[in-house]
Amino acid sequence: MQKTVSQAPGLHRASLKKLHELDAALELMYYGWRGMTLLADQYLETVGLSRPHHRILYVVARRPDISIGALIEVLGISKQALNRPLGLLLERKLVAAKRSPEQHRSKLLRLTAAGQRIEQRASDHERKVLREAFDRVGAPGTAAWMAVMGAIADDN
Amino acid sequence: MQKTVSQAPGLHRASLKKLHELDAALELMYYGWRGMTLLADQYLETVGLSRPHHRILYVVARRPDISIGALIEVLGISKQALNRPLGLLLERKLVAAKRSPEQHRSKLLRLTAAGQRIEQRASDHERKVLREAFDRVGAPGTAAWMAVMGAIADDN
């Protein structure tokens, strides 16, 4: 499963001619995303999981007793797409489903202790990358970064 | 192919409890990436292409006469993974391959006029999102954003 040493773990910011002023920013977004997720993905691979599993764990950790329907909504994928990765997490007892007696219609999902540990470690890898970057630019730079990202995210 | 109207085009920044200080930044990166690529992906879908095709077009546009081997290197994927999307682009004459007489070993790739047009339009969607966000925060904020993203990207 794990590569020997991975001669090209990401792609190391290629040197491309810039056709437009904003091409550099475009590429920064691409490599930034890769940079943030690279270590986390490598860790997840060692425990036999991947990005979609992490997204599920991340959300369930922050919304204990979430129903499947609500989880679908938050993740923005179809319920069928959720089915297999969530099935694996249940099978491996990283997520527990309970049916409340009165509310028999929907399952309520929670992380088990093992699930919490994996979620935390994977997210820690991502937060570490961010923290180091923020440390380099200080609080004002961090605030500016958040403002830009917020504007991009809300662009719709 | 195209959805009716897409009731949930992205996912609209869910309200999750923040377990860590940096969770908000984590989510901004996620939604930022989605925000930047959403319109471009929708456009690409209308011309029957998707993200990997765009990445190929983007690189070839900025490195005319690139060989397949070099393209693989820049994209960071296996040559087999490149094969199908590139095959489609060649078939649809968005990319042209020529073999130089003396250097018969490798194909040299270039965009056709049609390929250039599509690459430009797709990238324009992404640049537009960035430009609007940068405009909101001004030059210093933009510089800070670039610094942070550079630090994240180079984290390795």
Added chain:
DNA sequence: GCTCTCAAGTCAACATAGTTGACGTGAAGA
């Protein structure tokens, strides 16, 4: 000139993450 090697490139088989469609099931309202 002949052969051997090796990178370039292609084809086939498979894994994973998503999609839509069809269906089962149980709670709740008419």
Added chain:
DNA sequence: TCTTCACGTCAACTATGTTGACTTGAGAGC
């Protein structure tokens, strides 16, 4: 009671990536 409808599951398909096996042609050693 019967119908409905959200919740959830199963099956089939598409797309994007992977590894492995193969072909082919350039260039090196003899």
